[in-house]
Amino acid sequence: FITGLGATHVVDYAKETITSFCLEGGKEIKNDSKFDVIYDAASYSGAGEDYRDSAVELLKLPTEATQHGQYVGINGSPGFWMRGLTIGLPKNQHLVIGKPNTEDLDHLTKLFDDGWEGKDGNNEKLKVEIQEILPLTEENMTKGFDLVKKSSCKRKNCV
Numbered sequence: 419f420i421t422g423l424g425a426t427h428v429v430d431y432a433k434e435t436i437t438s439f440c441l442e443g444g445k446e447i448k449n450d451s452k453f454d455v456i457y458d459a460a461s462y463s464g465a466g467e468d469y470r471d472s473a474v475e476l477l478k479l480p481t482e483a484t485q486h487g488q489y490v491g492i493n494g495s496p497g498f499w500m501r502g503l504t505i506g507l508p509k510n511q512h513l514v515i516g517k518p519n520t521e522d523l524d525h526l527t528k529l530f531d532d533g534w535e536g537k538d539g540n541n542e543k544l545k546v547e548i549q550e551i552l553p554l555t556e557e558n559m560t561k562g563f564d565l566v567k568k569s570s571c572k573r574k575n576c577v
Contacts, residue, residue, distance in 0.1 A: 423545070427439075435472070436472065436473070437472055437475070447475075449478055449479050452477055453477055453487050454477075454478055454484075454487050454488070455487065455488045455490065456473045456474075456476060456487070456488075457490045457491075457492075458470060458473055458490065458492070458493075459492050461473075462493035462494055462495060463566060470491060470494065470495075470498065470511075473489055474489050474511065477489060486510045488511075489510060489512065490512045490513075490514060491511075491512070491513055492514045498513070526544070530543070530544045530546070549565075
C-alpha cells in the first residue's frame with residue numbers, strides 16, 4: 419500500500435523500530451542514512467506513543483552541503499506544546515498548527531477534483547484512501563477511535 423503512494427522503503431514498526439531499520443545491522447547510523455525530514459503523525463495519537471526523541475536522533479546533521487534535518491509533528495506532549503507556544507522549539511523541530519480557511523479548503527477540493535500537472539507532465543490527483551465508512555452511531559465512533567489508538571489504520575475511517 420505505502421509503496422503505491424511513492425515510498426521507497428517501508429518500516430513495519432510492529433516488527434522493528436525505525437532506528438534498527440536505519441542501523442542496517444551496524445552499531446552506528448551514518449549521516450547519509452539519516453533523514454532530511456521526519457513527519458510524525460503517530461506520537462501522542464491516543465495510545466501514549468512518543469517517537470519524537472528517536473525521530474530527532476535520525477535527522478541528518480548539518481554539513482557544509484546540507485542543512486540540519488527537520489522534525490515535523492502533528493501531536494506532542496503537553497510540555498512540547500507549551501514550549502512551542504511560549505519560548506519556542508529547537509530550530510529543527512516544528513509542530514503543525516492548522517488554521518483552516520475557505521480558500522485552503524477550496525484549493526484542496528480543486529486538487530481532489532481536477533488534479534495538477536505532475537513532474538512528468540501527466541495529470542496527478544489528490545488521493546484519499548478510505549478504509550471504512552461507518553454509520554454515525556456511538557458504537558462506530560468508539561470503533562473509529564479504537565482503530566486510531568491501535569495505530570492500525572492504513573486509510574481514513576469515516577463515521
